Amino acid sequence: MFELAEAKSQPRALILFQRDSSHEDSEILEEIKLLAESAGAEVLDTITAFRRTPDPSTYIGKGKLEEVQQRVESDNIELVILNHSVSPIQERNLERALKVRVLDRTGLILDIFAQRATSHEGKLQVELAQLQHISTRLVRGWTHLERQKGGIGLRGPGETQLETDRRLIGHRIKALNKRLDTVSAQRQLRRKSRAKVPVPTVSLVGYTNAGKSSLFNRITDADVFAQDQLFATLDTTMRRVELAEFGTSILSDTVGFIRDLPHSLVEAFHSTLEEVANAQLLLHVVDVASAHREQCISEVNKVLAEIGASAIPTIMVYNKIDLTGAQPKVKRNSAGLIDSIWLSAHSGHGIDLLMSAVTEHLSRLHTRCRIILPASEGKLRASLYQKSVVKTETVADDGSFELELEMSPADFGWLQKQSEITQIDAL
Numbered sequence: 001m002f003e004l005a006e007a008k009s010q011p012r013a014l015i016l017f018q019r020d021s022s023h024e025d026s027e028i029l030e031e032i033k034l035l036a037e038s039a040g041a042e043v044l045d046t047i048t049a050f051r052r053t054p055d056p057s058t059y060i061g062k063g064k065l066e067e068v069q070q071r072v073e074s075d076n077i078e079l080v081i082l083n084h085s086v087s088p089i090q091e092r093n094l095e096r097a098l099k100v101r102v103l104d105r106t107g108l109i110l111d112i113f114a115q116r117a118t119s120h121e122g123k124l125q126v127e128l129a130q131l132q133h134i135s136t137r138l139v140r141g142w143t144h145l146e147r148q149k150g151g152i153g154l155r156g157p158g159e160t161q162l163e164t165d166r167r168l169i170g171h172r173i174k175a176l177n178k179r180l181d182t183v184s185a186q187r188q189l190r191r192k193s194r195a196k197v198p199v200p201t202v203s204l205v206g207y208t209n210a211g212k213s214s215l216f217n218r219i220t221d222a223d224v225f226a227q228d229q230l231f232a233t234l235d236t237t238m239r240r241v242e243l244a245e246f247g248t249s250i251l252s253d254t255v256g257f258i259r260d261l262p263h264s265l266v267e268a269f270h271s272t273l274e275e276v277a278n279a280q281l282l283l284h285v286v287d288v289a290s291a292h293r294e295q296c297i298s299e300v301n302k303v304l305a306e307i308g309a310s311a312i313p314t315i316m317v318y319n320k321i322d323l324t325g326a327q328p329k330v331k332r333n334s335a336g337l338i339d340s341i342w343l344s345a346h347s348g349h350g351i352d353l354l355m356s357a358v359t360e361h362l363s364r365l366h367t368r369c370r371i372i373l374p375a376s377e378g379k380l381r382a383s384l385y386q387k388s389v390v391k392t393e394t395v396a397d398d399g400s401f402e403l404e405l406e407m408s409p410a411d412f413g414w415l416q417k418q419s420e421i422t423q424i425d426a427l
Helices: 026-038 062-074 088-098 105-116 120-134 157-196 212-220 263-268 270-277 293-306 351-365 378-386 409-416
Strands: 012-019 042-050 079-082 101-103 201-206 237-243 247-253 281-287 314-319 329-332 338-342 367-373 390-395 401-407 423-426
Touching (some): 026 079, 212 237, 212 351, 338 351
Parallel strands (some): 201 247
Antiparallel strands (some): 329 338
């Protein structure tokens, strides 16, 4: 077994793309290349193989393995990247045969996440996912201590070291889960605080590199890192947005999704993704210039279902129309509600249509009414102002207050229970 050297800034990489059908999906091939480049690898070439079922020992067949060995030696390859997730045994056997580091799709995505995480919570989440992944592959790191054959002098040390390492990783995973539980509890408290002053949340979701962060920056004038690469940003960012004829809302941007997103990452980022699951409206950003946008939409919907957000009202936002020559437009469904918008976050064309659509949708979530309060009900009047639901106020000659309100259904239910109110008229 080779010794893992310290990673270079840009290792020479070879991609092994194995298909399970005669149809070659160029989009999947391009995606694994982009993932490798996003991780910092220099992709020299791709070797394509066709096999209906992976080899249980080495994932690829014997003949293809010999071809890869020759390319690794002739081109001084330092890293072989697989387009699929492989078992620990397959990964170990490939490394033994090729004598270079082998990284599968899951490991590659984890490596990118480790590079991009900047917040304290993001780093904890990535470390947890990495440890859960590494815990199944400990044998690779301690092969110099393994003693599996038995016999005098050949038992003990390896197993002891492996068990020690498993125990240390187990302790660290427990510690990380505990710290993430604390972070999640803090998020819940912040969410409850926001609920006291009903400000609706709108979340941007979409396939990675669809332009979510660029759109977020365009709407909020923020400076969230936006780059033409996969997983340019991981950490959830939230900003207040003032909507004309509605008021304040919160816009959140979070990690992009991708096909076959490792389940460990979904679990690790669960507290972050809770912001999506608790939003009042989702803006599903789609790269309209992509020939495979329907597959991307399907993959995003799968993750939304996994985190319990599939039932949240959604507006499809077809971004990057500047690359296709299309014009900004709005499409409504049979009920007359806006369900899709075409725009360009890069040029800004169509942003006004999006803001109007968000305003229209959020306005439907709120109830507008007019009430009359006796002059003696100053405490209830103060409570309404504290909830930030008062739009206008008029004081009558007798000292009573006529208030025009706009509030969430929950606050309207509370209002109807207040016996001090003498009149409520819907607007």
